[in-house]
Amino acid sequence: MTSLKSQLLARAHAEGFDVVRVTTPDAIPQAPERLKTFLDQGCHGEMGWMHDRADQRGAPLALWPEVRSIIMLGMNYGPDSDPMAGLADPSSALISVYAQGDDYHDVIKKKLKGLGRWWGEATGLPLKVFVDTAPVMEKPLAAAAGLGWQGKHTNLVSRSFGSWLFLGSIFTAAEVEPDEPERDHCGSCRACLDVCPTAAFPAPYQLDARRCISYLTIENKGPIPAEFRPAIGNRIYGCDDCLAVCPWNKFAVAGHERKLMAREGLRQPRLAELARLDDAAFRTLFARNPVKRIGRDRFIRNVLIAIGNSGDTDLVGEAEALLEDNSALVRAMAVWALSRLAPQRLATHLDRRQGESDADVLGEWRRAGLAAQEPFLL
Incomplete structure (x- = not known):
């Protein structure tokens, strides 16, 4: 099997994977209890x-x-510039590095299936391939296999690739010699914890997803809680701050897979242009891209939060236009954005409030009235 493992490594690299290691299915015994605590x-x-x-x-x-063995694979998607540089331009939008190219699920799964076909023929045994869509705890397994370690931000950190590895796995019925796990190299560093805009880490190695900007802008389906909106800034899909500040990124290099590279149209796009997207234009812009899965309305919700945080009065008209959007989620955030940029202009749209029936939108009108001290909105 040692010779076959060597062939596996060569095949994996030929498919475009940057690192491959093997672990056993019982290598993460602490995972169930940690997961239970997280869920409880x-x-x-x-x-x-x-x-x-x-x-x-x-x-x-x-x-x-x-x-019997789990083959863990990593593909580098390192950015070619500082992911946090766009924070200095609040009239532009920041999309997480991983979501600026093609959907990594599709790219990596295709490569995994190709590798899996060869592995199945070579071993004559069954296997399964997974990329982030099955109940697999990929980060603990990757750490157990030696791809890196889970940092204090709970994400995988690699000595060779820093924060920027996509993970995939092959579960195989074949017995393969396991690799040694990687030890934790975080030391006393707190950079990832301290940079978080919403204080999503209650303690090192613990994450409260409900406070995480990635969760709030992607997984959260309704209005984003008002307490977190200012801290979101111009991050409209995900957040890279805790990844980007990791000192181990000094060893990182830009990714090589062309399909995962940033599309020019998704490198700090202008908020004004994004705010004008209807459903068809949204689907066209984000074809084969992970942003597409949250849908146009949640995406525009995020854009409006960024508009409200921008301080750019040139964007007032974009927020005004969305006060009458078909989506209540969008209308609610348009009220919030306009209350931040131009509360007196919002007051001129009182007729919109009087014809509104959605509770969330009405709630934003009430909040805006209190903030602007407009008695007719109380």
């Missing part, structure tokens, strides 16, 4: 899928009893 505290928010299959998520053998 409600830190998963609206991500009910984490709770629904928690027994399988915490124990690979519960997911697939035939698994």
Whole structure:
């Protein structure tokens, strides 16, 4: 099997994977209890899928009893510039590095299937491939296999690639010699914890997803809680801050897979242009891209929060136009954005409030009235 493992490494690199290691299905014995604590505290928010299959998520053998080895693979998607540089231009939008190119699920799964076909023929044994869509705790497994370690921000950190590895796995019924896990190299560093705009880390190695900008802008389906909106800034899909500040990124290099590279139209696009997207234009702009999955309305919700945080009065008209959007979620955030940029202009649109029936939109009108001290809005 040693010779076959060497062939596996060569094949994986030929498919475009940057690192491949092997672990055993019993390599993360602490995962079930840690997951239970996370779920019991409600830190998963609206991500009910984490709770629904928690027994399988915490124990690979519960997911697939035939698994004997787990092949963990990483693909570098390192950015070619500072992901946080765009924070200095609040009239532009920041999209997380991982979501500026093609959907990594599709790119990596295709490569995994190709590698899996060869591996199945070579071993004559069954296998399964997974990329972030099954109840697999990929980060603990990757750490157990030696791809890196889970940093204080709970994400994987690699000595060679810093914060920027997409993960995939092959569960195989073949016995493969496991690799040694990587030890934790965080030391006393707190950079990732201290940079978080919403204080989403109650303690090192713990995340409360309900406070995380990535969760709020992607997984959260309704209005984003008002307490977090100012801290979101111009981040309209995800957040890279805790990844980007990691000192281990000094060893990182730009990714090489062309399909995962940033599209020019998604590098700090202008908020004004994004605010004008209807459903068809949204689908065209984000074709084959992970942003597409949240849909136009949630996306425009995020854009309006960024507009409200921008301080750019040239964007007042964009917020005004969305006061009469078909989506209540959009209308609610248009009220909030306009109350931040030009509260007196919002007061001229009182007729919109009087014809409104959605509770969330009416709630934003009431909040705006209190903020602007307009008695007719109280």
